[in-house]
Amino acid sequence: MSATPPTTTVGQSTNIAWHAASVDRPTRAQQRGHRSAILWFTGLSGAGKSTLANAVNGALFERGLACYVLDGDNIRHGLCKDLGFSDADREENIRRIGEVSKLFLDAGIVVLTAFVSPFKADRDKARALVEAGDFIEIHCAADLDVCEERDTKGLYAKARAGAIKDFTGISSPYEAPENPELKVDTGSQSLEACVAQVIGHLEGKGLMAA
Numbered sequence: 403m404s405a406t407p408p409t410t411t412v413g414q415s416t417n418i419a420w421h422a423a424s425v426d427r428p429t430r431a432q433q434r435g436h437r438s439a440i441l442w443f444t445g446l447s448g449a450g451k452s453t454l455a456n457a458v459n460g461a462l463f464e465r466g467l468a469c470y471v472l473d474g475d476n477i478r479h480g481l482c483k484d485l486g487f488s489d490a491d492r493e494e495n496i497r498r499i500g501e502v503s504k505l506f507l508d509a510g511i512v513v514l515t516a517f518v519s520p521f522k523a524d525r526d527k528a529r530a531l532v533e534a535g536d537f538i539e540i541h542c543a544a545d546l547d548v549c550e551e552r553d554t555k556g557l558y559a560k561a562r563a564g565a566i567k568d569f570t571g572i573s574s575p576y577e578a579p580e581n582p583e584l585k586v587d588t589g590s591q592s593l594e595a596c597v598a599q600v601i602g603h604l605e606g607k608g609l610m611a612a
Contacts, residue, residue, distance in 0.1 A: 423508075430510030436467050437609050440503045440532065441514045441600075444525060444579065445542030446571050447557055448549030450588035450596070451516040454542060457597045459514050465610065469512040472499060477517075487568045493524050500528030507536055512609070520570045522577040535607075539582040540600065544589030546571050 431437050441458070443451040455471050462469045478485070482498060485491040496519050506513035519525050529537040549571065550558040561569035568574045579585075584603050586596045604610065 427508050427510060434468055434510055436512070436611060438468075438507045438510045438536075439512050439604075439609055440507055440528075440537045441512065441540060441604075442503075442519070442525065442528065442537060443514065443516045443540045443542055444519045444582075445588065446544060446546060446549045446576055447518055447569075448552040448554065449542040449544040450593075451518075451542045453593060454540075454586065454588060454596050454600070455514040455516040457593055458600050461597055461601055462512055462604075467512055467610070468510060469514065470506060472502065472506075472513060472515045472517075474517040487574075489521075489568070489574070492520065496521075496524040496528060500531050503528065504531045507532055518570050518576070520574065520576045522579070525579070538584065538603075538607075539579055541579045541582040541585045542588040543578070543585055544587075548589040 427438065441455070443455045445451050452471075452473050452475075455473070459469050459471045477495075477499065481502070482495050485495050496517065499515055499517060499519075503513050503515055519528075525539065529539070553559060557566060557569065558572065560566045561572040570576045584600065586599055588596055591599075
C-alpha cells in the first residue's frame with residue numbers, strides 16, 4: 403500500500419489530504435482519442451452564449467468527443483442556487499464553475515461553460531486553475547442594442563425599469579476579454595457560421611486528437 407498522504411489546511415478545510423487518482427488525464431485522453439479542454443463562452447446576456455455552446459457541444463458529440471455544457475441558468479438551479487447577482491456572488495459563482503470545470507478537464511471531458519462572467523479578474527482566476535492551453539476563452543461578441551432587441555427573457559426591459567438591480571450591461575459593467583483565444587461575432591453571424599468558427603479553431607489547436 404502507498405504511504406498515507408500528509409494532511410494540510412485549505413481555506414476553511416483542515417486535516418485534508420490530496421489523493422492521487424488511479425487513472426490520470428493522459429490515460430483518459432488516450433482511451434477517448436481526444437484531449438479535454440475548457441471552452442469558456444463569455445458575453446452579455448442575449449449574446450448567444452448558451453445557444454452557441456450547445457450547438458458546438460452537439461457538433462463535438464457527433465464527432466465522438468466526450469463533452470458537457472455547464473449553463474449559467476442551469477447551474478443556478480442547483481450548485482449556485484444560494485447565490486444572487488451582487489459582485490461578490492458573481493465572483494463566487496465563477497469561482498465554483500472554475501473548480502467544477504477543472505474536475506471535468508481532469509475527467510477527460512471537453513466542458514463548455516456558458517456564463518456572462520462579466521469580470522476579467524474572475525475569468526483570469528478560472529484560467530489560472532489549469533495549464534496553459536487548457537482554457538479557451540470564447541468571447542460571444544454582440545452589441546448591447548442587439549442583445550436588448552433579442553431580450554428573450556425580458557431581462558433588459560426589467561433592468562431599464564429598475565426592477566432588476568446589478569444587471570450586466572445596464573447597471574453593472576461587463577469587462578470584455580482583451581485577448582481571448584477566439585472572438586465570435588454572435589451579434590451578426592449565423593449560428594452555423596459561429597459553430598464552424600469554433601470547430602475550426604479547435605481543429606487548428608489539435609483538440610480533436612489525443
